[in-house]
Amino acid sequence: MSIGKKIILGIVGLILAITLVVVGLGAKVYFDVRGSADQTYESVKRKNPAKREQAVDLEEQDSFSVLLLGIDTGDLGRTEQGRSDTMMVATVNPKDKKTTIVSIARDTYVPIVGHGTDDKINHAYAFGGAAMSMDTVESYLDIPIDHYVAINMKGLKELVDAVGGVEVSNSGEFTQSGYTFKHGLNTLDGDRALAFSRMRKEDPRGDYGRQERQRAIVVGVVKKLLSMDGITKYQEVLEAMESNVTTDMHFADMKKIALNYRDAFTNVKTEQMQGEGFMQDNISYQRVSEDELKRVQDILKGELDL
Template identity: 50%
Template sequence: MRRYQKVILSILIVLVVGIIGVTIYGMQVYQETNATFNQISHAVDRKTDKREEAISIEDRDPFSILLMGIDTGALGRTEQGRSDSMMVVTVNPEKKQSTIISLDRDIYTQIVGYNTIDKLNHAYAFGGEAMAMDSVENLLDIPIDHYVTINMQGMRDLIDAVGGIEVTNAIDFTLEGVHVPEGRITLDGKTGLAYARMRKQDPEGDIGRQRRQREVVTKILQKVMSLDGISNYQKILKAVEKNSKTDLTWNDMMDIGTNYIPAFTTIKQEQLQGEGQLIGGVYYQLLGTNQLLHTQNLLKEQLQLPTNEGLTQGDEYTNGSPNYQLYDDSLTFSEENSTTGE
């Protein structure tokens, strides 16, 4: 199978915490992939829009996407749920680079459209994809162009569909009856989901979990890029068709597969985290002014937008006013770089 065919399959996996894939492997798979996208593609009604001009994927404009892992779909959970895993991805073919920024679910921020300040992951619970996109857009001061969601069952099925992923697990733990031993191991869907979800037994808490989630993204991408055979792609499509949603269309994906190949050769990874504090007896992550500004400008550079010397003025939720709690921090942040390819 030619490289561009594998890339078409792998692109959405990068965009969805490495979780959704498509390819053209003969007319049968073309038709099946198109049908899957017709099923999972859902437009979203936004309240805000930072774009003065619409981006064009066909013309290779850099764009952003919000990836959300929803805490439903398994373990008997059928409610709306919350976006307990959130990552913002920027894709820039000219720079030949993509970025993945993990957002802590407990970040204390404005929930746009709900007139409250709360944990970031509550935005999805209150208003679905649109409110989550609007709230992240406000927090990071960048346009959020697209979204992709996948629930827990989809994550589990996808890991099984690619034949498992190999990791080096630093913490021997058991989560809800699933044991994941320490050392170099191959995770199937059941243990892989536990590996991506475990938080309380990790000394770093949610920060450690986010690091493992980014690892799962990269591992799934690498595994998909190495797969051959129509049966594997059918398994991947089956894994995502009932457990994922996106506002990307099949035509968008065809254009991404044609125009954005260079952007996926290098994936830069960072983590936006704050300082844990109790407010009214509830745990939140309060962001540092320096790190928030660093993250905003990093994403703006990737999207080829003007950067700022300070946090955006006129926004009471991102300029350190008494209504929004930011603290002065020294500029420390977690940065990882990974290169993918054949």
């Protein structure tokens, strides 16, 4: 796969830097952050608007959702459109001071909205970019998808290095890409983080084990970004994201989130949507049961106050 480029880190990285501005660290920081935010902005033209009668009001601290996409390009010479090999939905609830991240297996078999086919959910990005991914996930989970953040493989590596590495817990020793990861706590730099998040063939849980490791990296980056050490490295964080992250959030939106939502990022809960493997036309897919889908939908709807 390509890595847990997953990343609420994209949001949190910019938000933390913006918070520096909010608390008064000067004009240089402000223009650094605004310039980086402008470079990451990329609008989406969706065929199906978000499932909301009224848009999210960040001033009123409405809960909102973000589709987090890890794209398998940007490293190892890959420059094509790519697929979203990592897909997570994050809900941010400032009233409960909680962020919930749900992982969706990349092989999950779903209707691809706007393409007229049923396929692996990660193919939506290859067919129609962030817009089709947002429409497809929104339809599947029956919740509004308000924004997206996409980060490529190179971005994950540079972001982990920018915050000075992350610490993760590993459930079983394994070797991947020339690196050995011991049982227990491991400190990862960018290259090790990529290798840690790639392994699945030796894991008896397969792709679900990999997704768990990806979430661990996300949480590790968030913790670093929220620490004083992360804040002092804001320039490195911005440089890592400028050419590797895209989002449909404007600088003004990020600034409001920095003011009104920061506490929600200090309490991150994770969920895994579980499926069962099946073969069709010699291709492996994951099918999620109706009960499991409803379980996840209910969690997300609760966090969004729907």
